[in-house]
Amino acid sequence: MTDQDIARLFLSPDNPRQRRYEALRARFVDGKPWAQIAEQFGLNQGTLRNLACELRKTQVISQFDDRNTKTHSRRDARIIELRQKEQLSNAEIADRLKADNLRAGTTTIGLVLKRAGFPRLPRRVARAVPQVFGAAESDIRQFQIRTDRWHTRFGGLFLFARDLANAALDRVVADWPSSQKVPAPAMIRALLALKLWGIGRPYHVMPDILDQGSAFFAGLNVMPKKSTLTEYSTRVGRQHLRTLMDAWHKVTQTLLPASDGSFDLDFHTIPYHGDEALMQQPFVSKRSRRQRGILALVTREAQQRVLVYGNTTISKASKNDAILEFVDLWEQRAGHLPRELVFNSRFTTYANLAELHARGISFLTLRQRAPTIIDRLSQRPLNSWRKIRLHNIGRKYATPRVLDDIISLRHYPHPLRQLAIEGLGRDKPTLLITNRMNDHPAILIDRYAQRMLIENATEDAINFFHMDALSSTVPLRIDLDLQLTLIASTLYQGLAKRLGARYATATCQTLFQRFVSAPALVITNEQQVVVRLTRRAHNNELRAAGYVGPQGRIPWIHGRQLILEYS
Numbered sequence: 001m002t003d004q005d006i007a008r009l010f011l012s013p014d015n016p017r018q019r020r021y022e023a024l025r026a027r028f029v030d031g032k033p034w035a036q037i038a039e040q041f042g043l044n045q046g047t048l049r050n051l052a053c054e055l056r057k058t059q060v061i062s063q064f065d066d067r068n069t070k071t072h073s074r075r076d077a078r079i080i081e082l083r084q085k086e087q088l089s090n091a092e093i094a095d096r097l098k099a100d101n102l103r104a105g106t107t108t109i110g111l112v113l114k115r116a117g118f119p120r121l122p123r124r125v126a127r128a129v130p131q132v133f134g135a136a137e138s139d140i141r142q143f144q145i146r147t148d149r150w151h152t153r154f155g156g157l158f159l160f161a162r163d164l165a166n167a168a169l170d171r172v173v174a175d176w177p178s179s180q181k182v183p184a185p186a187m188i189r190a191l192l193a194l195k196l197w198g199i200g201r202p203y204h205v206m207p208d209i210l211d212q213g214s215a216f217f218a219g220l221n222v223m224p225k226k227s228t229l230t231e232y233s234t235r236v237g238r239q240h241l242r243t244l245m246d247a248w249h250k251v252t253q254t255l256l257p258a259s260d261g262s263f264d265l266d267f268h269t270i271p272y273h274g275d276e277a278l279m280q281q282p283f284v285s286k287r288s289r290r291q292r293g294i295l296a297l298v299t300r301e302a303q304q305r306v307l308v309y310g311n312t313t314i315s316k317a318s319k320n321d322a323i324l325e326f327v328d329l330w331e332q333r334a335g336h337l338p339r340e341l342v343f344n345s346r347f348t349t350y351a352n353l354a355e356l357h358a359r360g361i362s363f364l365t366l367r368q369r370a371p372t373i374i375d376r377l378s379q380r381p382l383n384s385w386r387k388i389r390l391h392n393i394g395r396k397y398a399t400p401r402v403l404d405d406i407i408s409l410r411h412y413p414h415p416l417r418q419l420a421i422e423g424l425g426r427d428k429p430t431l432l433i434t435n436r437m438n439d440h441p442a443i444l445i446d447r448y449a450q451r452m453l454i455e456n457a458t459e460d461a462i463n464f465f466h467m468d469a470l471s472s473t474v475p476l477r478i479d480l481d482l483q484l485t486l487i488a489s490t491l492y493q494g495l496a497k498r499l500g501a502r503y504a505t506a507t508c509q510t511l512f513q514r515f516v517s518a519p520a521l522v523i524t525n526e527q528q529v530v531v532r533l534t535r536r537a538h539n540n541e542l543r544a545a546g547y548v549g550p551q552g553r554i555p556w557i558h559g560r561q562l563i564l565e566y567s
Contacts, residue, residue, distance in 0.1 A: 078102060152211055261338050310482040324352060353435075
């Protein structure tokens, strides 16, 4: 290189750090104006002024300060040391770094370990449960109510006591597997109390069993332990659950608005992390892969906004006929067929769609965007598409273009209506097919958009009710757990209904945080049980909804009158 070539390295540097350095030097040493410097070095004037301002404040050009590099080197070395010597997880390493005044998130830690060649840690087993010595055994015969005062953090559970008492589930489960110490009604209430509190699987129970509130809500002296809950779930058969959910259907009609007969259906895969060789591997959409798990059909009532049906006995071979099984079951429960079913593409076969049409059931579903269909649509003239306005979709996609056609499909002997929709944020048109031949396209598109709420409902069941927490280390019958999730979801929706329109679309997590997760002082005597909830910002809304004063007599707490108060 000649001297001129080397000079160009300083006058027109390629390295971003050197370019900023030379730009600042040209300003403060050579006195050049910002506009000329920005043009010479290809930088923004605002960036240059920010660098100059930082230099005046700190007297250090951060772009060339080697202290950050030294800190990162020390941090990375500490990360590698903690993984190599102590086998800590990324989250545990982050906590240790914070104690050492070295900060790094779990993503950064993962990248450092990956660059260093460390493999991922094996899956951890369930967390160790502390041993509680001297704890009383759960026995309903030892459940007594004396004149007493005690505190509990489970005070919000008693908001559901009135609805449970009115449901009279004790008679429904009276012939279930039972024992003298913990009869079936008390066991179901104990499991439901944990579900309503969002505790999840039984191995989360042990730290809370010494709190008297949850056991009192279930009508027991203490909560059953993990082994008892697990063992009982294996004794409950499918016929027991069928009887329970048939009875619960009648309760739902009293708690929630009348059903309009329109349902959203969706398949959900509950991941399984055990070694069961016979476990099938359905597709897990949120992970975009096939994985061992249990395929469940969940159904949401559109008007009531609540999950009303769950089936975990579906295999890949019977998947297509699951929709007909739901129709038959709903007809038995409600005395009439569903009015409308809305579901995703590849949910069932065209032959089953023909069966739905023959039974007078409307349906609305997506059609796969095959290349031949897209090619034919692209050849249609522009004047055959018309613009419409939607109401339940964001402003950006509120005016799509629609092509409304009548089509015929193999194995479906009747004409079908197909809506091709452009302008919904996708590269290819969205295809809707339905047997509703006379409705305006905007009504059909808005209705299918509402189906997306079942995914929100499923997400709520996963995040709050722990529907995906199926674990080989804690065996619990998933069909019982799913039915308890449906019951708990209905109870929360009943709470939302009483609270008013403001909470019509609130998630269970929101309702729990604002109303249910409330400590309380419990005052008991021979006549009544007073639950005095602590002072909170939303107590006035509970009062307005009727959750104040006498709530009725609760049979499993010895028929005492339940009274809700607020401190």
